Amino acid sequence: MSAVLTLPLDPPVLEQPLPPAAPQPRFPPASDFVSIRGVRLPRMELVDPSLFAPERVAQLREQLMAGQPFPHLVLDHIFHPALLELVLEEFDARPENWTEVKSRYESTRRSVLGPTLAPATQLYFDIIHSGWFIDWLSALTGVPYLLSDPKLFGGGLHESRTGATFAVHRDFNRHRHLGLKNEMVFITYLNKGWDPSWGSALELWDKKHDRCVTTVQPEFGRTILLPHGPVSYHGHTKPLQAPDGRPRRSVAAYYYSSPLAGKQHGDESASIFMKTHRVDRAKAIARMLTPPAFWMLARKMTGRA
Template sequence: MLNQKTIDALDEYKKQFHQAKPFRYVVVDDFFTPEFCAQLLKQFPDFNDQDAIDENQTVGRKAVVQQVPEIGRAYRDLDRLVQSQAFINQVEHITGIEGLLYDPHYIGGGTHNNLNGQELDPHVDFTHHPITSHHRRLNLIVYLNRQWSAEWGGQIQFHKNPRLSPDEDEIISVLPLFNRAVLFETHNHSWHGFPPISLPEEHKNLSRKSFALYYYTHQRAQPVDPHSTIYVERPLSERFQTGLKLNANDVTELQQMIGRRDQHLKRLYTTITAQTKELSRIKAEVMRLKAATGTPDKQARLLQRQMELLSFDESRMFQRIQELENSTSWRITAPLRQIKRWFRRRGSH
């Protein structure tokens, strides 16, 4: 399945990975054998609205299928490949990151099908797996587009810092071409995304197809600040200058940008409210426990209340934390992450 050319060039890919800027990555063309990659494209899932429910609970223009082995035979073979120790050893050789762990849940991964008009704002990914709490270390993306042009947008872009002005930000663009793999490290400054897809009329039937997988480790030598996925909205186009007379397309673009920011703020406020209520309830319980006396009967009741407090709807809390993986501020999710890790440590004792 893996192209022999890829295996023979591992040392060269290792060199490219470690020399890359603005952070470590490598681009590998002809990643799989042509026959196997053709089967992946042939069995690629059609766009389904049920797979395109976004974080605002509306049908978006990106469909994701995470149940990779269920897609078809080629994807079952792919799933077996990416979790095999031989393949993981090759990825470790390129990156120098040892002890890589495959993610059977494909959280955030699987097949990605992006329609015309879809974009992905520059972002850094969540740093820890929402179920296992393992450290996220690498993204592996394989593109499945036989036709693609730079004028169509949708090329993955690596940023030095998207908060800088465009002339200061260091941006590397890579076209999402058929059988091209991109492997890059994830940490606090691995900013990446892609500009809006704008297909010409004669190619409106196409979509941006890819397969994504993320690797983890139990620990990491260089600590990172824990955070969920953090997005930075793109700056206004350079054409928006003093004296510009807005046309219909300009107005639409501005409305879309304002709409995205409004959705972001709505999610942020909802998150703050929910977490504040949860933490306030915990604080009230702790205060009641502190008020208990030291008599045997009271101690028994205190122990019972402690157990009730520690078992408060854990599944609901973990589900909420997982939903917050797409929020935009690690400062907000950090307290709940600490609580989550404490519960998991308690359960392993």
């Protein structure tokens, strides 16, 4: 942790430059494995490494922005299938983790807030909550300083059973407990041998013309990145009718932003020392009396910006 000498002053808010993107994660050695219930998972292949090449990021960003009726991105097989098979196995591992959600608008089951996750499911969320993965999401969406939610409010494990529907809706604007702005949801489906005739596909709706424009089948290994916005209406209105009674399953996580992100609020981000030298107190007073733009220029010129 760095410490910066400061007095408890509160000058005006200053915009901070966006840190450089890091689309290339530091993958572990090829010989590095994690073992879950006897299944060896190569760490370097848990996520498709080709997704992080700069040219691929640019291509995916264009694809996302071209999505209709609003920006979204559908990707297949970006996670190692053995990892997702283990995650699927764990849906029945902890029955105490579930809560039933039933209303005239939806019928579904979700994991509770702050669930105790089994190993493979925890690994999946560790991956998508990692700094390098979030940097990738920021590069795709253009939203800097994304924040994850380890308690998985609104996310976690999702399951729909026979007859279940979810009316067309927009997701919540802000995290109920943290007050952070909802920026996007990231969903991976876990349904093997899916038949579109069973219903329950994800529908992306054009609110203005009151019609479904895009349908996404919840097939095993398919992931959708769905930025949140005023027109991002979606749902699955056709009741699930799988012939063998199988459920529709997915794992989901939301990402957020803070209204203070990228802004310097005085010296609130620095340590405050109880005792300071006279010369440093004088500097702090000079900083208070000098236009903030001067100090930002000085920091840039000295390489401290």
